[in-house]
Amino acid sequence: MEKLTLVQAINLALKEEMASNPNVVVMGEDVGKDGGVFRATVGLLEAFGEKRVIDTPLSETGIVGAAVGMAAYGLIPVVEIQFLGFIYPAMEQIISHAARLRTRTKSRYHCPMVIRAPYGGGIHAPEHHSESSEALFFHVPGIKVVVPSTPSDARALLKSAIRDPDPVLFLEPARIYRSIKEEIKGDGLVPLGEARTAKTGKDITLIAWGAMLQVALKAAEAVQKEGIEAEVIDLRTLYPMDTDKIIESIKKTGRGVIVHEAPLKGGLGGEIAAVIQEKALLYLEAPVSRVAGFNTAIPLPKMEQFYLPNPEGIVEAIHRTLCF
């Protein structure tokens, strides 16, 4: 198959799933004629018509709330929220309804829907366009949180998300929408909840997701020259998290660094570190480190480089952990 960018891979997944299941409906602001502000839904309107590719009014609560009703009615809505920073008006619908419908009705109703949103910094966008609030959703029972970091995974994971019978928040790292191209292999689905070893190594484990995977890989490359072999794990699904894969790697390396661009405090780094100390304490040679954003608003473009984790910061954390 030809080489695709991450956003093209998403487009492909949507096309394939819509073609194979007439109940899949794509909806959101500008997803139709415009093909989405990032062009993720381009061509869908022409291929599937206005009934299944719906340009909605500007209405986050309305769109997500309506998607809950549609899902209960038997459709599979794939909702685009234009940027993760604009999802907050719909939080009530996500938390109080989408995520709970199955629980509160003992599976009489359920909510097979996907909410897609570009997320993360590094794209020089205005305020509220660079949010990385995955931990907010991770914390909510009843919703799965998925973050691809390669084009192949983006396609495979989105297909799995659409086929999943429960609500999935699908976070698309905007920074790498077009920066990597990859040949899309096979038509394999990646099951939700399974992490991937992006690079093997024996000295230290780096854990990352989304755009941070590339940054972590750069750091691993940098320390390679010093003879340090870092293993890099791409989580792919944040909830449910593949803790087995993390623990397995930590048992091998004895050291871990977690990288995320969300604010440090209360971020998923803390959760992962807790799991490591619960399940692999006696294998640890050093405390687990975290490299993350500050607990500030994500700065406007001119300053965001000071906020976002970079390879140098990760290399420093690797050294710190190795020399403990």
Added chain:
Amino acid sequence: MAVLEGEADHSLLSDFDEKEVKRFYESMELARSFDEKALHLQRQGRLGTYASIRGQEAIQVGAGLALQPSDWWFPAFRDIGISIIRGLPLKNLFFYWSGDERGNVIPPNQNDFPIAIPVGTHIPHAVGAAWGAKIKGDPIAVLVTFGDGATSKGDFHEGMNLAGVFSLPVVFLCQNNQWAISVPRSRQTASQTLAQKAIAYGMTGVQIDGNDVFGVHQTTKAALEKARKGGGPTFIEAVTYRMGDHTTADDASRYRSSEEVKEWEKKDPILRLKQYMKNKNWWTQSYEDQVNQNSQNRILEAVKEYEESPPVDPGEIFDYVFEKPTPDLVEQKKIFRKKK
């Protein structure tokens, strides 16, 4: 005043026959008896906090009987009248108001949602179901019921807007019972009526007497039929009054006058219907006694079922978070079982 005496304006009345009128009456009576029983049980500590529908029976019965079984309904929390008509087992209502999760489970043949507690958030769900029906080409309609307070929420406006833009088969029925806990209708909106809000969303808006079961039934039925035929949404403001406290945890005398309540007691929808039936010679004391006895029997049977049901297995809380439990739910359930 003629209305209060049960004197209908016959030029406006469509011909409901004796059987239909009795069905209205019997359903309203059952709803009220249920309400009274629930309030008693709550006072005796046999039920949790409960939201009374006293005074709103005409809206709920009129609208409930306008629905067809294939239609969908999205309720708020003060809607037991419609629930009963839709066929929700009475024991489910007791379960729900006692805090037992089984109360939320809707029978498989019934296309309704469980109660939404966050005010107004179910309005977009109804819109979405109507959208689903339109996409699939199903000739059904969706009814969503809510209070005057709900019209102040964004969900109401976003739902109305979507329904208008996409001409969806949904009927919005606002039970304007004058109060949202202690906040009067005049504090919810500066607009003269709630019905006029429909204009801004490009749909028909009507204001009706919510204590007139005939009017409610006719209006709702027409709106649902229009929706089923592809005619788009309707907003109905049914003007009524919440005769009781907001819930059993509330004391309405703190914020409203007894004169106001007394005025509305005269307009009690059941009283009105009874007067009408008396004028038609369709009512006798023995008929009323019999209707009441039937209600009591059904309700007591449900109380018995509710109180004699074995408790739910608490391990179930892990079972319905996802279709397949995630590894940590499996682990947490194991730990929970060991602790017990």
